[in-house]
Amino acid sequence: LQLQESGPGLVKPSGTLSLTCSVSGGSISGSSHHWGWVRQPPGKGLEWIGSSYYAGTTYYNPSLKSRVTVSVDTSKNQFSLKLTSVTAADTAVYYCARQTPSVAHIKDWGQGTLVTVSS
Amino acid sequence: DIQMTQSPSTLSASVGDRVTITCRASQSISWWLAWYQQKPGKAPKLLIYKASTLESGVPSRFSGSGSGTEFTLTINSLQPDDFATYYCQQYNSYSSTWTFGQGTKVEVK
Numbered sequence: 001l002q003l004q005e006s007g008p009g010l011v012k013p014s015g016t017l018s019l020t021c022s023v024s025g026g027s028i029s030g031s032s033h034h035w036g037w038v039r040q041p042p043g044k045g046l047e048w049i050g051s052s053y054y055a056g057t058t059y060y061n062p063s064l065k066s067r068v069t070v071s072v073d074t075s076k077n078q079f080s081l082k083l084t085s086v087t088a089a090d091t092a093v094y095y096c097a098r099q100t101p102s103v104a105h106i107k108d109w110g111q112g113t114l115v116t117v118s119s
Numbered sequence: 120d121i122q123m124t125q126s127p128s129t130l131s132a133s134v135g136d137r138v139t140i141t142c143r144a145s146q147s148i149s150w151w152l153a154w155y156q157q158k159p160g161k162a163p164k165l166l167i168y169k170a171s172t173l174e175s176g177v178p179s180r181f182s183g184s185g186s187g188t189e190f191t192l193t194i195n196s197l198q199p200d201d202f203a204t205y206y207c208q209q210y211n212s213y214s215s216t217w218t219f220g221q222g223t224k225v226e227v228k
Contacts, residue, residue, distance in 0.1 A: 034215075046155075046163065046206055048217040059215040062120060095162055099217065103169055104151040104210035106217075109162035 021096030
């Protein structure tokens with residue numbers, strides 16, 4: 001399974017960060033996995049953002065819930081992240097990931113994409 | 120929310136050392152804990168899941184133990200490739216949320 005993030009590397013403050021993760025080597029549909037996003041500010045630790053089941057049920061980090069939307073497009077075998085009202089604190093490397101709740105681990109990760117929030 | 124606290128934040132060690140990293144949960148998480156290794160500029164790599172199950176392909180010098188609220192990652196005979204940052208992670212099946220520890224950097228002594 002391979003995951004690849006894509007989207008703008010620069011977003012203006014108060015704008016919306018939008019990223020897409022393309023999945024190859026496996027299907028999002030019918031899977032028991034959660035498809036999600038993890039971010040890492042420069043020089044800092046990992047933070048789970050949110051995830052979605054293929055059928056559309058979503059789960060979010062309570063600290064980001066008001067600004068985050070994760071959605072799945074099974075026809076394109078992709079899933080997406082939208083983060084609104086961004087500030088410099090949202091500058092980070094964003095990873096897409098396949099999460100496996102049944103064994104509570106994240107085995108498959110994208111390579112990560114740096115998104116900078118700056119005017 | 121369940122909080123994960125790792126210690127130490129930084130650990131200085133030499134090749135051949137036995138290294139132990141601790142992760143504590145703010146409430147019992149049974150054995151729903153995973154450990155990851157991350158090197159600069161790379162995505163995290165799964166090492167151990169369900170507290171003590173070694174991921175396929177991971178060297179046997181890595182081991183995990185614990186249950187409930189206290190967990191440890193042990194690296195026996197530290198190798199040059201093991202200098203990296205290590206994270207614990209828990210999954211709360213009631214809220215379907217995931218939380219990482221703040222990380223432990225293993226550096227050259």
